[in-house]
Amino acid sequence: MDSTRSLEIGWIEHPTSIELEGAAGLVSAFLAEVIPGERPYPAAELAAELAHHRSDVEVRLALAVEDGVPVGMARLTHGPDSDRRYASLDELVVAPDHRRRGVGRRLLDLAAAASRLDGRTVLAGAGPVGHPGSGGLAERVGARAGLIEHQNRTVVAGIDRSLLEAWVVRAAERADGYSLVAFDGRCPDDLVDGFAKLTGVMNTAPHTDAWEMPTVTAQMVHEGEEAFRQKGGVGWTVCVRHDGSGQLVAYTELGFLPYRPWLAEQGDTAVDPLHRDKGLGRWIKATNALRLLDERPEVEVIETWNASVNAPMLSINDAMGFRPVVSWQDWELALD
Numbered sequence: 001m002d003s004t005r006s007l008e009i010g011w012i013e014h015p016t017s018i019e020l021e022g023a024a025g026l027v028s029a030f031l032a033e034v035i036p037g038e039r040p041y042p043a044a045e046l047a048a049e050l051a052h053h054r055s056d057v058e059v060r061l062a063l064a065v066e067d068g069v070p071v072g073m074a075r076l077t078h079g080p081d082s083d084r085r086y087a088s089l090d091e092l093v094v095a096p097d098h099r100r101r102g103v104g105r106r107l108l109d110l111a112a113a114a115s116r117l118d119g120r121t122v123l124a125g126a127g128p129v130g131h132p133g134s135g136g137l138a139e140r141v142g143a144r145a146g147l148i149e150h151q152n153r154t155v156v157a158g159i160d161r162s163l164l165e166a167w168v169v170r171a172a173e174r175a176d177g178y179s180l181v182a183f184d185g186r187c188p189d190d191l192v193d194g195f196a197k198l199t200g201v202m203n204t205a206p207h208t209d210a211w212e213m214p215t216v217t218a219q220m221v222h223e224g225e226e227a228f229r230q231k232g233g234v235g236w237t238v239c240v241r242h243d244g245s246g247q248l249v250a251y252t253e254l255g256f257l258p259y260r261p262w263l264a265e266q267g268d269t270a271v272d273p274l275h276r277d278k279g280l281g282r283w284i285k286a287t288n289a290l291r292l293l294d295e296r297p298e299v300e301v302i303e304t305w306n307a308s309v310n311a312p313m314l315s316i317n318d319a320m321g322f323r324p325v326v327s328w329q330d331w332e333l334a335l336d
């Protein structure tokens with residue numbers, strides 16, 4: 001580890017339970033700053049994120065420690081070889097009493113150096129808009145501002161069930177010639193090639209300049225599903241099949257982890273551009289949400305992330321009661 005006085009900053013290759021608790025505590029405190037009343041981020045969830053991922057993904061934890069106490073943390077992800085230029089700084093958190101002392105800058109520099117060494121040319125991250133401890137660092141290091149993304153949530157108790165049921169009924173009128181195909185956990189082998197191809201539709205959603213979804217293979221789909229299962233996760237996927245061609249043309253994902261049972265994660269929702277304006281997005285999201293209402297009484301909140309310029313998806317989410325709890329400013333730092 002590199003040290004200055006009593007401050008040590010470096011990668012933690014095999015974090016102990018104490019180190020994980022310290023890192024998760026920093027994240028929990030930060031989230032409580034930006035989302036008043038937010039419940040703690042469990043160390044077990046961080047441990048699962050570090051331990052379980054696809055074989056073509058690397059996730060690393062860095063800590064800044066002063067006198068044995070973690071005062072800063074960073075989580076860095078290097079994605080697959082098909083997206084070699086891109087690295088993601090998923091978290092960069094510094095304790096309030098250690099801000100403006102260079103801790104965040106040194107953690108960022110550590111992540112940038114590791115990404116350069118791995119051949120990455122862009123390091124990307126995000127900070128909550130208006131937060132005094134987050135806004136200036138990216139600008140000071142010369143990062144370029146990207147999209148504004150909304151962290152949106154809806155309270156399950158407030159979801160209008162009759163609205164969702166109406167969307168399902170309406171789909172029968174607008175989407176003649178289409179049918180639903182659903183699976184939990186692992187995508188069936190006879191669907192996985194078509195599903196892997198369908199995930200590429202996410203490239204049509206607004207995103208930062210540096211990011212482009214890598215070409216997804218059946219192996220990547222199954223490895224990702226297995227990693228989520230090893231984390232303790234349960235995933236529900238609903239697809240739309242165009243009956244005439246047999247192709248999958250839309251999908252949505254809903255995920256549940258055991259660490260925060262009150263929270264469900266609304267993952268990707270995408271509709272092939274050739275099959276839009278038929279209510280397919282509403283159909284599949286309503287189908288999953290209705291199932292959640294019936295089968296997951298412990299879930300209190302559904303969370304999803306949307307670019308501020310993604311009007312079609314925002315209109316669906318708005319009708320379902322999703323509202324922003326935090327807006328995040330994406331940034332990109334050139335490493336070459």
